[in-house]
Amino acid sequence: MAVTDFLAASDVTLAINACKAKDSFSPKTFFKTVGLSKKSPKEIERVFKILDQDKSGFIEQDELQLFLQNFAKGARPLTAAETRAFLMEGDSDGDGKIGWEGTGSSDGC
Numbered sequence: 001m002a003v004t005d006f007l008a009a010s011d012v013t014l015a016i017n018a019c020k021a022k023d024s025f026s027p028k029t030f031f032k033t034v035g036l037s038k039k040s041p042k043e044i045e046r047v048f049k050i051l052d053q054d055k056s057g058f059i060e061q062d063e064l065q066l067f068l069q070n071f072a073k074g075a076r077p078l079t080a081a082e083t084r085a086f087l088m089e090g091d092s093d094g095d096g097k098i099g100w101e102g103t104g105s106s107d108g109c
């Protein structure tokens with residue numbers, strides 16, 4: 001299974017092309033363009049599991065760096081700055097990696 005199984009190929013191409021230049025990647029814009037913003041939490045969880053290549057339950061920095069290649073084989077790796085910004089956006093508890101739980105609507109107890 002691949003991330004692109006869930007998404008329209010034309011949207012993926014659009015999103016990849018929009019961040020071809022170094023340091024132009026924005027997670028929010030990318031998710032929106034690719035159509036992930038509109039997906040259900042279940043579908044997003046599946047995408048998350050694909051991105052978590054070593055099945056650790058978290059997306060670590062090295063997995064994040066190769067994020068775009070899950071969408072297009074020839075895509076560039078993210079730059080260090082992009083990876084860090086992405087990580088900070090998704091890392092809700094400051095442990096240096098992105099977990100699945102708590103990225104959605106959950107607000108703790």
Ligand SMILES: [Ca+2]
Pocket residue numbers: 052053054055056057058059060063
């Ligand atoms: Ca992982």
